Amino acid sequence: MSKLRYRPINLGRWLVWGITALVMIVLPLIFTSGFTLTIMSQIGVGIIFALSYNMLLGQGGMLSFGHAVYSGLGAYFTVHALNLISKGTFYFPVTLAPIIGGVAGAFFGVIFGYVTTKKSGTTFAMISLGIGEMVFACSLMFSDFFGGEAGIATNRVMGSNVLGITYGPAIQVYYLIIGWALVCMAAMYAWTQTPLGRMANAVRDNPERAEFVGYDTHMVRFLTLVLSGFFAGIAGGLSSINYEIVTAENLGALASGSVLIATFVGGAGYFFGPIIGIIVFFVMVTAVGGITQAWLFYLGLLFLIMVLYAPGGFASLILMHVPVIKARLMRRLWLPYAAAAITGVVLLAGLVSVVEMTYHYSAEADTNPGMALFGLAFNVTSYTPWAVAAGLLVGGFIVSRFAWKAVGKAWGEIILGLQERRA
Amino acid sequence: MSTAIELKAVTKNFGNTEIIRGVDLAIPRGERHAVIGPNGAGKSTLFNLISGRYPLSGGDILLNGESVSGLKPFEINRRGLSRSFQITNIFQRMSVFENVRCAVLWSLGYKYSFWHRLGGLKDANLRAEEVMESIGLKARRDTSAGVLSYAEQRALEIGITIAGGAEVILLDEPTAGMSRTETADAVELIRKVSQGKTLIMVEHDMGVVFDLADKISVLVYGEVIASDKPQNIRGNKAVQEAYLGTEAH
Numbered sequence: 001m002s003k004l005r006y007r008p009i010n011l012g013r014w015l016v017w018g019i020t021a022l023v024m025i026v027l028p029l030i031f032t033s034g035f036t037l038t039i040m041s042q043i044g045v046g047i048i049f050a051l052s053y054n055m056l057l058g059q060g061g062m063l064s065f066g067h068a069v070y071s072g073l074g075a076y077f078t079v080h081a082l083n084l085i086s087k088g089t090f091y092f093p094v095t096l097a098p099i100i101g102g103v104a105g106a107f108f109g110v111i112f113g114y115v116t117t118k119k120s121g122t123t124f125a126m127i128s129l130g131i132g133e134m135v136f137a138c139s140l141m142f143s144d145f146f147g148g149e150a151g152i153a154t155n156r157v158m159g160s161n162v163l164g165i166t167y168g169p170a171i172q173v174y175y176l177i178i179g180w181a182l183v184c185m186a187a188m189y190a191w192t193q194t195p196l197g198r199m200a201n202a203v204r205d206n207p208e209r210a211e212f213v214g215y216d217t218h219m220v221r222f223l224t225l226v227l228s229g230f231f232a233g234i235a236g237g238l239s240s241i242n243y244e245i246v247t248a249e250n251l252g253a254l255a256s257g258s259v260l261i262a263t264f265v266g267g268a269g270y271f272f273g274p275i276i277g278i279i280v281f282f283v284m285v286t287a288v289g290g291i292t293q294a295w296l297f298y299l300g301l302l303f304l305i306m307v308l309y310a311p312g313g314f315a316s317l318i319l320m321h322v323p324v325i326k327a328r329l330m331r332r333l334w335l336p337y338a339a340a341a342i343t344g345v346v347l348l349a350g351l352v353s354v355v356e357m358t359y360h361y362s363a364e365a366d367t368n369p370g371m372a373l374f375g376l377a378f379n380v381t382s383y384t385p386w387a388v389a390a391g392l393l394v395g396g397f398i399v400s401r402f403a404w405k406a407v408g409k410a411w412g413e414i415i416l417g418l419q420e421r422r423a
Numbered sequence: 424m425s426t427a428i429e430l431k432a433v434t435k436n437f438g439n440t441e442i443i444r445g446v447d448l449a450i451p452r453g454e455r456h457a458v459i460g461p462n463g464a465g466k467s468t469l470f471n472l473i474s475g476r477y478p479l480s481g482g483d484i485l486l487n488g489e490s491v492s493g494l495k496p497f498e499i500n501r502r503g504l505s506r507s508f509q510i511t512n513i514f515q516r517m518s519v520f521e522n523v524r525c526a527v528l529w530s531l532g533y534k535y536s537f538w539h540r541l542g543g544l545k546d547a548n549l550r551a552e553e554v555m556e557s558i559g560l561k562a563r564r565d566t567s568a569g570v571l572s573y574a575e576q577r578a579l580e581i582g583i584t585i586a587g588g589a590e591v592i593l594l595d596e597p598t599a600g601m602s603r604t605e606t607a608d609a610v611e612l613i614r615k616v617s618q619g620k621t622l623i624m625v626e627h628d629m630g631v632v633f634d635l636a637d638k639i640s641v642l643v644y645g646e647v648i649a650s651d652k653p654q655n656i657r658g659n660k661a662v663q664e665a666y667l668g669t670e671a672h
Contacts, residue, residue, distance in 0.1 A: 190540070193542065195537070196537040199525065205517065211497045212474065213583065220535065
């Protein structure tokens with residue numbers, strides 16, 4: 001007779017969740033500017049949205065090109081609900097208003113999901129793209145509900161003041177978002193530890209086998225999508241409270257593409273991957289976007305590099321080091337990593353120089369040939385900056401190849417060492 | 424003894440080619456039944472028809488007296504029939520334990536639940552541990568199924584097949600590609616896990632077939648040319664001519 005293994009409380013897991021919650025709560029006390037608060041609020045909403053997307057992509061193996069449909073429709077329903085609440089048509093606390101978005105997301109998950117989840121793989125991806133485009137077209141056709149190009153605006157400050165909470169100040173909205181984000185993160189993580197969550201993995205990995213252990217793969221995918229739509233709808237609802245406006249962009253292909261990129265870059269195969277991805281994404285949008293107009297190019301480049309060299313995303317890059325750290329073998333990697341970092345900086349400097357100079361040359365060379373980069377001012381029409389940039393790019397590429405070979409060699413030796421220890 | 428599975432004039436065509444040509448077969452409950460035949464005889468196709476992987480072109484299949492023709496694999500599985508595959512078909516990225524637990528969830532009634540925590544499902548976890556022990560993979564509990572040896576993967580395949588507690592088990596070439604020692608272990612495993620169940624097995628290794636089977640059906644070009652006890656099959660001239668030759672003696 002087998003005995004069940006006794007598993008004590010997973011302290012590590014509680015610690016990770018506790019630290020995450022603490023960081024989210026404390027961050028606005030450290031970064032007090034309004035701009036940072038806005039970014040952090042966006043990240044909070046983005047985390048829910050990306051994790052809901054990863055229920056499809058990472059957990060269920062469903063590559064969706066139209067996930068913003070559920071968050072967008074959730075946002076529209078929330079914004080209409082907020083307007084009705086403010087008119088006194090019915091009473092509903094603003095704090096709980098995102099649940100309206102969640103219900104709307106789940107409802108449309110039922111409607112669209114039944115069709116899209118009949119098939120998996122490419123067929124699912126194509127149908128999701130079609131539904132995304134269809135709903136986006138509807139948003140411009142039915143302006144009574146969607147508000148046309150201007151969208152639908154609302155005012156989140158309404159009703160009586162409860163315990164001083166009006167949602168007027170941005171900090172109150174931030175904590176509303178963080179509260180919901182923590183609840184949704186916990187709920188979505190809990191889902192991965194349920195029979196449906198595990199069977200979503202099974203259907204992703206081997207749908208045929210899943211059918212032969214009694215599961216209707218269509219139903220598993222369908223229920224996963226409905227739940228994913230629910231959480232996406234909550235994200236949409238929070239977004240509408242945060243911005244006080246919803247436009248067709250909220251459910252368009254750009255929003256669907258952004259969450260796909262963020263999730264993939266972070267690591268779809270890991271629960272926390274999309275969280276990393278969404279942070280990286282917003283850093284690219286705000287920090288890089290604040291410096292250069294070519295930020296989308298850099299984001300695309302990052303996506304390309306991740307697809308080619310780290311398909312498991314940043315999460316896999318982090319986790320691959322865990323056994324090395326446990327075996328106390330990191331010291332073998334520091335030197336090759338330092339070399340790779342230095343040569344990488346040279347390569348990046350060359351690449352950024354070429355991109356920025358080309359961009360400036362094509363846009364302003366006739367009227368304003370002068371430009372500044374890395375604190376250096378120069379004339380973009382002269383040869384010297386181009387020669388330096390090309391030198392950095394080519395030189396950086398060549399030395400980077402040597403550095404990465406050293407990294408590869410060090411990893412090869414480490415893997416061999418780990419295998420020998422196991423044996 | 425009541426009939427566990429019954430095939431009535433079952434036919435299967437792929438285009439104009441007839442693969443299964445009117446197979447009639449009745450297998451009583453609790454019998455270990457082997458289906459043998461030369462390559463291309465239609466043995467795996469027959470399994471695919473019984474388990475719902477392929478639709479029938481004609482005839483009917485009854486499981487415990489009820490027609491299962493036209494049902495999907497998961498519907499047939501829920502009615503108490505489970506199968507293994509000729510090419511190992513497991514959840515490669517999951518651990519051995521997770522593989523087996525996935526196979527017990529439906530039968531224990533957890534279905535599509537997203538309100539139960541897997542760690543708290545004592546019955547499912549206990550059943551998974553028991554199955555792992557019975558297939559000899561307890562020590563490999565947390566190992567990813569994809570890195571198991573071939574014989575271990577075949578054992579896991581059998582484990583997944585029996586885990587749900589199905590009364591009718593279909594094993595498609597369970598010892599294919601195994602060494603002699605591995606085959607002997609697999610035979611013992613099959614004998615143990617099929618105790619009290621109806622077992623239908625496609626197998627090329629005649630040693631395994633004659634060791635395990637209570638009855639053997641010989642399929643040649645999509646037709647059952649003989650269905651009898653092993654000792655009678657050995658002496659059946661038509662079978663010898665069509666398939667066994669002198670090797671079975």
